[in-house]
Amino acid sequence: MLEVKDLYVTVEGTEILKGLTLTINAGEVHAIMGPNGAGKSTLSAVIAGKDGYEVTSGSITFEGQDVLEMEVEERALAGMLLGFQYPVEIPGVKNIYLLKAALNAKRAANGQEDIPAPEFMKLIKEKIAEMKMDASFLQRSVNEGFSGGEKKRNEILQMLVLQPRLAMLDEIDSGLDIDAMKVVADGVNSLRNAERAILLVTHYQRLLDYIVPDRVHVLVDGRIVKSGDAELAKKLEAHGYDWVQEESAA
Amino acid sequence: MATQEMEELVRRDYKEGFVTDIESDTLPPGLDEDVIAFISNKKGEPAWMLEWRLEAYRKWLKMTPPSWAHLDYPPIDYQSISYFSAPKRDEDRPQSLDEVDPKLLETYEKLGIPLHERAALAGVAVDAVFDSVSVATTFKETLYEAGVIFCSISEAIREYPELIKQYLGTVVPVTDNYFAALNSAVFTDGSFVFVPKGVTCPMELSTYFRINAANTGQFERTLIICEEGAQVSYLEGCTAPMRDENQLHAAVVELVTLDDAYIKYSTVQNWYPGDEDGKGGIYNFVTKRGDCRGDRSRISWTQVETGSAITWKYPSCVLRGKDSIGEFYSVAVTNGRQQADTGTKMIHIGEGTRSSIISKGISAGRSNQSYRGLVKIGPRAKGARNFTQCDSLLIGDTCGAHTFPYQEIGNSTATVEHEATTSKIGEDQLFYCQSRGISEEDAVSMIVNGFCKDVFQELPMEFAVEAEALLSVTLEGAVG
Numbered sequence: 001m002l003e004v005k006d007l008y009v010t011v012e013g014t015e016i017l018k019g020l021t022l023t024i025n026a027g028e029v030h031a032i033m034g035p036n037g038a039g040k041s042t043l044s045a046v047i048a049g050k051d052g053y054e055v056t057s058g059s060i061t062f063e064g065q066d067v068l069e070m071e072v073e074e075r076a077l078a079g080m081l082l083g084f085q086y087p088v089e090i091p092g093v094k095n096i097y098l099l100k101a102a103l104n105a106k107r108a109a110n111g112q113e114d115i116p117a118p119e120f121m122k123l124i125k126e127k128i129a130e131m132k133m134d135a136s137f138l139q140r141s142v143n144e145g146f147s148g149g150e151k152k153r154n155e156i157l158q159m160l161v162l163q164p165r166l167a168m169l170d171e172i173d174s175g176l177d178i179d180a181m182k183v184v185a186d187g188v189n190s191l192r193n194a195e196r197a198i199l200l201v202t203h204y205q206r207l208l209d210y211i212v213p214d215r216v217h218v219l220v221d222g223r224i225v226k227s228g229d230a231e232l233a234k235k236l237e238a239h240g241y242d243w244v245q246e247e248s249a250a
Numbered sequence: 251m252a253t254q255e256m257e258e259l260v261r262r263d264y265k266e267g268f269v270t271d272i273e274s275d276t277l278p279p280g281l282d283e284d285v286i287a288f289i290s291n292k293k294g295e296p297a298w299m300l301e302w303r304l305e306a307y308r309k310w311l312k313m314t315p316p317s318w319a320h321l322d323y324p325p326i327d328y329q330s331i332s333y334f335s336a337p338k339r340d341e342d343r344p345q346s347l348d349e350v351d352p353k354l355l356e357t358y359e360k361l362g363i364p365l366h367e368r369a370a371l372a373g374v375a376v377d378a379v380f381d382s383v384s385v386a387t388t389f390k391e392t393l394y395e396a397g398v399i400f401c402s403i404s405e406a407i408r409e410y411p412e413l414i415k416q417y418l419g420t421v422v423p424v425t426d427n428y429f430a431a432l433n434s435a436v437f438t439d440g441s442f443v444f445v446p447k448g449v450t451c452p453m454e455l456s457t458y459f460r461i462n463a464a465n466t467g468q469f470e471r472t473l474i475i476c477e478e479g480a481q482v483s484y485l486e487g488c489t490a491p492m493r494d495e496n497q498l499h500a501a502v503v504e505l506v507t508l509d510d511a512y513i514k515y516s517t518v519q520n521w522y523p524g525d526e527d528g529k530g531g532i533y534n535f536v537t538k539r540g541d542c543r544g545d546r547s548r549i550s551w552t553q554v555e556t557g558s559a560i561t562w563k564y565p566s567c568v569l570r571g572k573d574s575i576g577e578f579y580s581v582a583v584t585n586g587r588q589q590a591d592t593g594t595k596m597i598h599i600g601e602g603t604r605s606s607i608i609s610k611g612i613s614a615g616r617s618n619q620s621y622r623g624l625v626k627i628g629p630r631a632k633g634a635r636n637f638t639q640c641d642s643l644l645i646g647d648t649c650g651a652h653t654f655p656y657q658e659i660g661n662s663t664a665t666v667e668h669e670a671t672t673s674k675i676g677e678d679q680l681f682y683c684q685s686r687g688i689s690e691e692d693a694v695s696m697i698v699n700g701f702c703k704d705v706f707q708e709l710p711m712e713f714a715v716e717a718e719a720l721l722s723v724t725l726e727g728a729v730g
Contacts, residue, residue, distance in 0.1 A: 048685050051677060076687035088678045092700025101696060102686035109687070141700065158686065 001026045001197050002166055007058035009046050016042045018222035027194040031208055032201045033233060034219035035241045040201045041085060044168040048082035049075050062166065077109040079165030083155040083172055089144040095154065096124065096138035099161050106162060127160040130190065132183050148175035156187035167191055168199045173207040185210030205237035218244045277334045283307065286435055289334050293404045296411060306424040306434035313428045319591040320620040320652055323533065323560055331498060333436045389453065396452045399444040403471050406442035413444060417475055421504035421541040429500040429535040437471035437502070445480035454710055455484045470501040476511035478544065483514040485710060500535045509544030509571065516709055518717060521557035523588045531559020538565035542574035550577040551594065552708045554717045556724045559588060564622065566595035569603035576605040579705040583724050584617030593622035598631040609640040610702045613649035614725055620652040627664040634664040642672040643701050645694070695722035
């Protein structure tokens with residue numbers, strides 16, 4: 001589904017990714033782990049198309065399409081959705097309005113009419129119940145005055161509504177207490193199916209107790225230095241990132 | 251933006267000068283006492299009205315145009331303007347929508363203007379707009395039954411001279427400012443509303459207005475009076491781009507509320523802003539003031555300003571009556587080379603008077619925008635309160651936003667609060683929306699509408715919807 005080949009990325013003149021290669025198939029959950037500054041968030045940001053990230057060589061393809069040639073919204077409409085580590089606040093824009101606009105943009109791209117209001121309300125009610133969110137969230141401005149946990153839940157809520165083909169979650173566990181993390185993890189797990197891929201970016205192994213990945217990749221200094229199954233994450237937790245670095249150096 | 255052809259429509263006659271031999275009712279450019287006598291005569295005015303105009307003219311001659319505003323434009327040659335042109339005859343106008351610029355129609359479509367109003371707005375000959383005329387007649391009957399007088403200012407001068415003598419020029423004195431004096435001398439058009447004691451006007455004076463007076467004059471004069479306990483909601487202008495051949499507009503609007511009366515005055519202004527270099531746009535110099543004469547009376551200004559090359563406008567409230575309330579809610583959008591210097595004045599005279607100001611300025615392109623507001627609390631205004639919030643939003647790096655708040659507090663029991671913010675439309679906000687599949691243009695419009703929400707909710711419902719659409723159309727191509 002997603003293929004990243006020998007990707008080099010520079011941000012403000014500094015090379016962050018240095019030959020990253022990664023293949024994700026439909027139905028798989030991949031976790032990218034690594035120490036701070038390894039380039040974890042850069043990877044998902046580049047795939048989503050954030051400004052200021054210069055791809056100097058390499059390629060990204062999504063279901064055969066050249067991602068680097070696509071506009072940000074085209075990537076989203078193709079089915080790649082990024083859950084933000086720090087979701088931005090948009091004062092005055094109701095959460096429900098953003099959800100509806102995004103959903104209708106997706107429907108329009110598929111040649112569908114706007115979703116009828118009753119159908120939309122039914123869908124939303126279902127999804128906010130799943131995320132254990134209060135209906136009042138819908139009427140509040142996007143992320144404005146939300147706690148850290150509320151923001152993260154809101155990101156997952158959007159995923160549940162928009163049903164992406166590839167869900168990328170950037171440090172979705174940061175700033176969450178254990179209860180909130182369980183809710184977020186349940187939401188992500190409910191997204192798992194044979195047609196969908198999920199890319200988790202995380203610093204801590206903790207999240208992976210709740211969302212058990214199929215593959216774990218360790219990213220150090222802009223490159224994947226080790227890949228394995230869920231056990232690898234546990235080893236990392238026990239031995240730290242230095243262990244991988246030493247091992248890969250050896 | 252709509253369109254080169256519209257530009258031509260707006261600028262027509264400027265380069266060439268006015269054509270006077272075809273329509274004998276149109277005066278050649280120039281202003282003197284004969285011109286004023288001609289206007290007064292054309293309008294069938296009584297002698298006292300002509301005297302009033304001439305007095306204004308003589309005072310205007312001794313005045314100088316204001317230079318304090320943060321605006322940059324070449325001096326206006328008042329002798330190059332024609333001060334009276336008869337309305338276009340029906341046979342000179344488009345006979346049906348088929349003859350109207352398709353781009354203009356496309357804009358109406360985008361703004362969601364009801365079908366039956368489009369013809370009237372596009373200036374189609376009245377006979378061809380059969381539906382809207384009959385709608386208007388129904389409105390007129392409803393108003394008549396309620397005892398509300400609603401007519402053109404010229405008709406009011408002829409039919410209700412006592413009311414005119416009592417109120418005209420009492421809120422905005424003839425010598426108030428340069429443009430008000432000019433308007434007093436040469437005004438040719440505008441509305442008059444009188445709502446008698448205890449009557450709540452049975453309808454918004456908006457739909458009617460849009461159909462009948464969409465082609466408003468260059469020097470409009472509006473007077474609205476609400477007697478004790480009366481109420482009216484009045485909407486001026488419309489979201490549809492206005493075609494007009496006159497470059498200079500100098501309107502005066504006067505509002506009077508007696509005890510317990512309430513006037514809600516909403517404006518949507520979308521005059522032609524000029525081309526990308528700012529050429530050909532309309533200069534809009536407006537004096538709007540409300541006088542809360544009665545106790546517990548209330549005047550509320552809501553404005554959405556998106557058009558004009560230059561806007562100079564400060565809808566104000568004089569809070570004379572005890573416990574009277576003044577409100578100002580404003581959204582001003584400038585794009586391209588537009589310049590706007592706008593804001594309000596809240597003059598607290600009576601005890602317990604309250605005012606709120608919410609101003610949202612959005613600048614894009616190479617435009618420049620200033621908020622200028624005065625809050626003045628007089629010595630007798632015990633316990634007066636004001637709250638001001640003015641927020642500016644910048645789109646891109648080449649526009650400007652400025653805030654000039656003035657406060658004159660003559661009373662230690664007053665409470666005055668001022669909050670101001672300036673923010674740039676965030677790359678992060680845009681990226682967030684786009685990464686949800688929303689196009690850049692829709693994202694900008696969503697963010698801007700969110701920013702303006704506090705003001706839009708003050709607009710009459712149908713116009714709030716149109717105003718949102720208008721913002722998107724105005725800001726098309728503002729980013730990227």
